Amino acid sequence: MGRIYFNCNSMFQLCTCMNKQLHNLSSRQLIVLVTVFILLGILVFLSIDIFVFSYDKDVQDLHISRPLATVPSKIDFGPNVHFGIVIDCGSSGSRVYIYFWPPHSGNPSDLLNIQQLMDPTGKPVVKKISPGLDTFEKNPGAASDYINPLLKYAASHIPSAHHADTQLFILATAGMRMIPQESQKEIFDDLKKDIPKSFPIFGGVYAWIAVNYVLQKFGHGEEEHPLVWVESLKNEGSSERPHMRRRTVGMLDMGGGSFQIAFEVTGKDSSIPKHRIAEFNLGCQNNDLDHTYKVYVTTFLGFGANEAEERYGEMLVNKASISIQKEHEKLVKINKSEAIHPFHHHRKVMIKDPCLPEDLSYEIKKGYVLEGAGNYSACQHSLSPLLNRSRLCEQDPCSMNGVHQPEIIFRNSEFYGFSEFWYTMQDVFRIGGLYGSKRFEEEAKRFCSTNWMTLQSWYEQKLFPQADEKRFRQQCFKASWITTVLHEGLKFPKSYHSLRSVQYIQNKEVQWTLGALLHRTRYLPLRDMEKTSQQQKKHTWTLRRTILHNEYLIILCFIIVITAITLYVKRLKLCPKADLSRVPSMSYFMTEEGQNESGIRYGNSYQYP
Template sequence: ACRIGVSVPSWRSAGLCPFPGPRQRPAALGLAFALGLLLLLAAAAPRRWAAPSRTARRDERYLARVEDLTATDTEDLALSYGVVIDCGSSGSRVFVYFWPPHNGNPHDLLDIKQMRDRSSRPVVKKIKPGISTVAAAAPERATPYLRPLLLFAAAHVPALKHKETPLYILCTAGMRLLPERCQAAILEDLVRNVPLEFDFLFSKSHAEVISGKQEGVYAWIGINFVLGRFDHEDEEDAVVTVALGDQRESLVRKRTVGILDMGGASLQIAYEVPDSGAFSSPQQEAAAKSLLAEFNLGCDVQHTAHMYRVYVNTFLGFGGNFARQRYEDLVLNQTSVHNRLHGQRTGLSSETPFLDPCLPVGLEDTVARGGQTLYVRGRGDWVACTEQLQPLLAGTNSSQASLLGAYKAPIDFSNSEFYGFSEFFYCMEDVLRLGGHYSAPTFTSAAQEYCSQRWEVLTQRFRGGLYSAHADQHRLKYQCFKSAWMYQVLHQGFRFPLEYPSLRTAQLVYEREVQWTLGAILYKTRFLPLRDLRQESIRQGHGSWLRLSFVYNHYLFFACILVVALAIVLYLLRLRRIHRRQLHAAQLTLLWLDKVVVPPGQGNGP
């Protein structure tokens, strides 16, 4: 008996192959390729749907600011427009704003920008004098007085948009001084006659005399809007924890900035108060209620993301020029009393002048009040000047609030930021050339150095062009006084620490002047996005489930990728298991054939 050997490869030499047979291998390779592609998409998807990087957000903001300075495309039918007229004490100005359709996110505000003409100049026009001067005695003159401004706005807003363009006429300081009966007559004339000549969206609620508190709130809104502090999606900037009124809830959002504004006659401060806190007395609580403004900038009153509590206070008589007048009155009175008590003649002639520490060395001047004349000569002692100004912080009469005694909402100086405008900027930049970040030691050193210089040296530097182009003789003369006054107001009046690092003085924000009118139209139009949101919800109600699922909820998309990947892996494992079974069966067959004995007569052939 002989055995027949069959030439079949041994399974030990072939090894275990994890892939299917030759016919199934192309399909398996295709599935593996698909799996790799899906994994690649899954790796790339987070980059696509994740929040933009800080660099990307910074680039977007920069491009948006550049676009703000370009001409407005009035042929874009999707744009909306708004007109605000600021009726001030010395004149009136009209501002034209525009905005694209709302993006549909209920937590975002309208993207309102100031309109620019074909030459990329801001669309703004001013006329003089103020409406209170023109129409106080004759209210029927109010509409003819504003007609040039309305014609100017109508010429820049596309005619097709007039009927849907809101017009707001907001009157400030000059109108506040008029009797309420006179104010009402002027506003009534505007409400009655303006719609007869112009198609703007204008009603009784669009014409009003706003308080100083409202004006301060609008200014605060405008500055923070331009700085992007209402964009809570961006987590790049500092944040603050805000208590939400009586709800005993809190939220963490981007920190807003406070504003300091010193004009010629008044001083104003406005900043957010994150925590309502407790009051020491009923009188303090009453004072706080009159100075705190709580409002919701969002379009939905149920959403608290844009609930703000802002402290606003205006101090009449604490502006730079008015403070100088109060200081001169103080010096005149003190010198007169001193002369009477000691029998001296200080300041009564140029030979025996009063030595004023708040004027540059050697500068001679006179102060005339009520028939009295005081001769003064500067001695340039900045430290003595700040001490002389200390009593002025308390106010001098009942019509002037005390900067020291007035209620001030607490400021967290470790987590806050302020911008100083007008005199705060001029005082630092025009002569000292320190505009921008404020540093108390640097400012003090520069102010002392300036005050100690002789008047002849300062005028020579001025003629040599060493100071800002905005500087003039008046600035040179009173720079020493105003720098000391600014220092006292900041550190003694408002109690800013000397080492406070987050005060910046500015004239422009991102190369443009920001008016309180921007904040006004943001507040007045805050409910307009509801119209776009309703339209969006209607569109979503008709077959938008897939878009909502895969665009707005990308986590579901990632889950689908994972399910597909697992299915492919399970399929490959099953193929491998089947292949092993087939290989095992083949091995058993080989073992059986190796032991088969060929019957006699069949192995020798014929």
């Protein structure tokens, strides 16, 4: 077996030398020496601690003093620029201001680089109207009409490609605070209700965001949701590989004045016009692929149920007027002087309307009376021209009114219908929820063929408590209009069974304002993230300082122990000049009882042969 040897002679000689030096020191000198060692250790500890604190402070000062983003010398309205409209509603009048800013850098120390929009002459784009918004205290329903000129002015100065995500802020000051809170609420409720109908640029994709947020389509939990592969958008630093996430739902909203459709485009379709696509990020990080969406969103002004009914009535009157004019010209040609315009004799023109219940008639315009015919199929046919599909298509394929619409993968999609989709299906037909074209047509045909007297009796008996008399009169038209838009305009197949009409989602009324709030507050998590990061950083430094404290305490204790041993050695004089007593050998302990160890003993020592 191999053996390991080491020589202790040098170490023994060093210790002997140190002991001799310490032996020559007095007790007072040793105390001074120990005190110097202790003070030296404390000094080293404080030096390191001050260095750590100074380093931490320098890092914080560097973080705070970082300069903000500078204003670019040249304005570039690229695809990533955002616009915001602020309306200042004062006591004497209201002013509109327009601002724009590039995307946020993602750095928590940087603010948004917001600039006011200037006209070509370098003057701010501002418009003022009078009087103040508070003057509508007695007539809150007119508040939106009052604001409309400012909104039209602002919309004319914002590129159409940016209309979808333009943010609107209406801020009221002292004048509004002087009127009762109930009147304030009524005025703002009117603005929130009517502005998106007349100016859909401010609603944009916010309604789509709100719907999918409530349905938890933006989450990443373990709940079961249909998934879809999404092609990555070309963002700086992002991967080009497709990734999988929860499939979002599309949205159809048929209001009174306009109709809106919005759905996510998951593939790379570069043929879609820029002003038809809204690309946005709901995450707080610039390259958050899981929360970056590309949504096709289009609003058809004049395609809402009430506006469409007005256009339909005008179309019937124009057709009748043209027909009468042709008849008049024909009579003139055959030289019948008695042939004059019928209105000269105060005659009324009767127009058959298949969209009105049978036996119902009313004067739509002076001299023109609509007579109900009550025919659902004929009503659908007569509404087809209102889709304006003959208009030149901006880019194939188009849905209606010449508007491009990308392909919808119906087998892998889901849509939610709001407003008129719900009211028409539920208030009278009582089939709200999952849409089925066959059942809907059966209910519509039955209702349209019912005469007006019967419908009036149903209303008087309150068989349909959610429907008023106006709803009974318009029900046949609205039922025909939404199916015409859905199947003929948007080209939804009649076999499609993934459209759901709703008023509430999870017992919540979904408003576009929720989507606006989600989009506008997407950077707020950065504050909490920064606060958490600072707390973790502080905890890390505290832990390091604690470790340093422990190490210094160990060193200090070690010095004290060494010093104590040295003093003890000095006191006991472990290196005396006299010889030490010799220790008995093993033979002493192995001697049998009654025998003495062989050897000679002198006093307290033994001498061995």
